[in-house]
Amino acid sequence: MVTAFSEAQNGLDMKQADGSAQLFPKDALRLLPTAACVCDAQGRIVDCNDKAIGLWGRAPAPGDTWETVSGDSSQQTRNFQLLLEAGRPQANAALVVRIAPEVGSLILANSEPLWDGDERVGSIVTFQQSPGSASGRAVLWETLDVLPAAIYTTDAEGRITFFNKAAADLWGATPEIGASLWCGSWKLYRPDGSLLPLDQCPMAVAIRERRPVRDVEAILERPDGSRVAILPHPTPLYDPSGAFVGAINMLVDITHQKVADERHILFARELNHRVKNALATVYAIAMQTLRYTDSLDSFRESFSSRLLALSGAHDLLVRCQWQETPLKTIIAEALSSFGPGRLDVEGDEAEFGPRATLTLAMTFHELVTNATRFGALANADGRISIRWQVSTDSEGERKVSLSWREAGGPVVDAAAQTGFGSRLINHNLMALGGSFHAEFARDGLRCEMVFPVINEAPGWPPAKPSISSTVRPSGATADPASPGGQVL
Amino acid sequence: MPETSILLIEDDPAISMIVEEMMMDLGMGTVITAGRLPAALEAAANGGFDCAIVDLKLHGQDTFEVARILRQRNIPFAFFTGYAADSLREYASQPVLPKPFAEADLKGILDHLLRPVNGA
Numbered sequence: 001m002v003t004a005f006s007e008a009q010n011g012l013d014m015k016q017a018d019g020s021a022q023l024f025p026k027d028a029l030r031l032l033p034t035a036a037c038v039c040d041a042q043g044r045i046v047d048c049n050d051k052a053i054g055l056w057g058r059a060p061a062p063g064d065t066w067e068t069v070s071g072d073s074s075q076q077t078r079n080f081q082l083l084l085e086a087g088r089p090q091a092n093a094a095l096v097v098r099i100a101p102e103v104g105s106l107i108l109a110n111s112e113p114l115w116d117g118d119e120r121v122g123s124i125v126t127f128q129q130s131p132g133s134a135s136g137r138a139v140l141w142e143t144l145d146v147l148p149a150a151i152y153t154t155d156a157e158g159r160i161t162f163f164n165k166a167a168a169d170l171w172g173a174t175p176e177i178g179a180s181l182w183c184g185s186w187k188l189y190r191p192d193g194s195l196l197p198l199d200q201c202p203m204a205v206a207i208r209e210r211r212p213v214r215d216v217e218a219i220l221e222r223p224d225g226s227r228v229a230i231l232p233h234p235t236p237l238y239d240p241s242g243a244f245v246g247a248i249n250m251l252v253d254i255t256h257q258k259v260a261d262e263r264h265i266l267f268a269r270e271l272n273h274r275v276k277n278a279l280a281t282v283y284a285i286a287m288q289t290l291r292y293t294d295s296l297d298s299f300r301e302s303f304s305s306r307l308l309a310l311s312g313a314h315d316l317l318v319r320c321q322w323q324e325t326p327l328k329t330i331i332a333e334a335l336s337s338f339g340p341g342r343l344d345v346e347g348d349e350a351e352f353g354p355r356a357t358l359t360l361a362m363t364f365h366e367l368v369t370n371a372t373r374f375g376a377l378a379n380a381d382g383r384i385s386i387r388w389q390v391s392t393d394s395e396g397e398r399k400v401s402l403s404w405r406e407a408g409g410p411v412v413d414a415a416a417q418t419g420f421g422s423r424l425i426n427h428n429l430m431a432l433g434g435s436f437h438a439e440f441a442r443d444g445l446r447c448e449m450v451f452p453v454i455n456e457a458p459g460w461p462p463a464k465p466s467i468s469s470t471v472r473p474s475g476a477t478a479d480p481a482s483p484g485g486q487v488l
Numbered sequence: 489m490p491e492t493s494i495l496l497i498e499d500d501p502a503i504s505m506i507v508e509e510m511m512m513d514l515g516m517g518t519v520i521t522a523g524r525l526p527a528a529l530e531a532a533a534n535g536g537f538d539c540a541i542v543d544l545k546l547h548g549q550d551t552f553e554v555a556r557i558l559r560q561r562n563i564p565f566a567f568f569t570g571y572a573a574d575s576l577r578e579y580a581s582q583p584v585l586p587k588p589f590a591e592a593d594l595k596g597i598l599d600h601l602l603r604p605v606n607g608a
Contacts, residue, residue: 280589284506285502354548355546355547356547359499359500362501427501431523432524454547456547
């Protein structure tokens with residue numbers, strides 16, 4: 001088979017056949033002590049010696065390149081082939097040649113361009129199976145290529161000498177081995193958003209100043225415009241004699257961590273806001289209760305009971321993860337001290353956002369307090385029936401129509417019940433954009449409430465404010481049929 | 489002081505109730521209250537008040553659109569919020585009634601909003 005390959009009729013040696021200059025003397029190729037092949041200016045193999053065929057395990061076919069005969073698809077082989085086509089000399093490139101997908105030999109390859117006067121006509125590649133440090137490097141590079149960490153190396157001048165697949169994926173680009181400088185990133189930015197020139201990137205600093213650079217974050221932009229937050233780890237490399245030979249860098253993608261950090265900041269900020277809101281509510285309840293109680297004892301009783309109701313309502317919000325709370329749950333919480341035998345609670349499904357949940361919880365707390373003091377819960381056998389339906393009004397808004405019926409309590413004294421509690425309930429319903437009507441029938445209190453289903457569900461942490469998506473233009477809002485601002 | 493009217497935009501009824509009463513104590517003529525965004529936008533567009541106190545969020549929704557209408561109509565207003573001032577975006581220069589607040593804060597803000605240069 002060796003003979004067949006070296007004959008002119010196999011098509012690989014056309015230049016010699018038609019009398020033009022032979023790229024490399026055939027006899028010299030045979031006599032070389034190492035495996036060798038000759039490539040044309042496009043990187044196609046045009047001749048080789050027996051030792052090369054022995055290493056490849058087969059003779060090259062017309063059109064074969066280094067890349068195809070090596071049987072190896074790693075980035076290193078690809079890079080070697082690209083430089084071959086570009087006509088660059090390469091020294092001691094550690095590569096893998098595979099005679100089967102799982103059987104590879106580690107080799108050291110050297111290439112030199114061949115010239116015909118000023119014209120580059122091809123290259124000669126010599127290679128040998130390489131024990132020792134070079135094969136160690138090839139094993140290392142092969143291993144690095146399958147690791148998910150983005151890793152690359154440069155020479156002492158900052159030219160990229162190796163990068164693995166993860167690095168190419170992170171960059172979204174393929175740098176030119178032996179030519180690209182400092183980093184394979186398309187663009188880099190500092191954390192403050194300003195452009196970071198590549199020659200000032202951490203790898204460039206590490207090479208210039210011969211020191212590892214740590215804890216300097218950067219933002220990498222790919223050619224497609226997408227951005228990744230990275231933490232580079234550039235580290236100088238020295239040979240056994242102590243001479244500086246280049247640097248290795250690992251780029252850690254910290255995008256997830258940055259997103260988590262931003263969420264944490266939003267979280268803390270939102271928590272602070274909610275605490276302040278809750279304190280403002282407590283202050284308002286205290287001031288209001290103070291205005292409508294005539295003794296310290298009654299203040300203490302009313303205030304502590306409202307504060308406990310507010311606290312219970314916050315527990316509901318936590319249980320529902322500050323999303324939506326079912327109306328049935330809100331009512332059940334307000335009536336949790338009373339057994340089911342005295343209650344009849346039934347209605348359609350309706351869920352409310354955190355703010356509306358708090359308002360409804362405080363409203364039902366007032367009704368329960370009233371029933372406990374004067375109404376159906378003031379004796380041992382009164383009963384309360386709470387029923388509601390959900391319907392959609394002409395504006396497309398879902399509304400709850402709820403009736404609260406007390407029966408079996410002590411005889412109602414209407415005059416005793418028209419105090420602050422009913423004013424507060426009325427105000428709560430107005431704030432929700434609803435209405436409240438109470439009537440003191442002979443057998444007990446009857447209330448009718450109508451209020452919209454408000455399920456804002458802002459999420460946690462809250463979505464970034466987006467005016468355009470939540471608010472209609474001002475001109476579109478003046479709808480005379482919708483409930484307007486309430487004049488008190 | 490001539491009878492003044494105030495728009496109060498606040499979704500917590502406990503707070504709007506006490507603020508209304510405090511405003512009445514301070515001699516304000518009318519307090520218009522809105523607790524939801526559509527009602528707040530409509531009230532802001534309708535006018536008929538001298539100044540406004542605007543909660544930054546109503547049921548989780550920003551009220552910047554209300555602020556935009558008020559600014560366009562040249563009506564003095566203050567935000568009413570427990571959020572830090574850097575949440576106010578282009579309205580960072582607006583006065584803020586912080587949450588929680590004291591009665592004196594409310595009076596100070598109303599005096600500021602209704603000072604003669606912008607008054608009736």
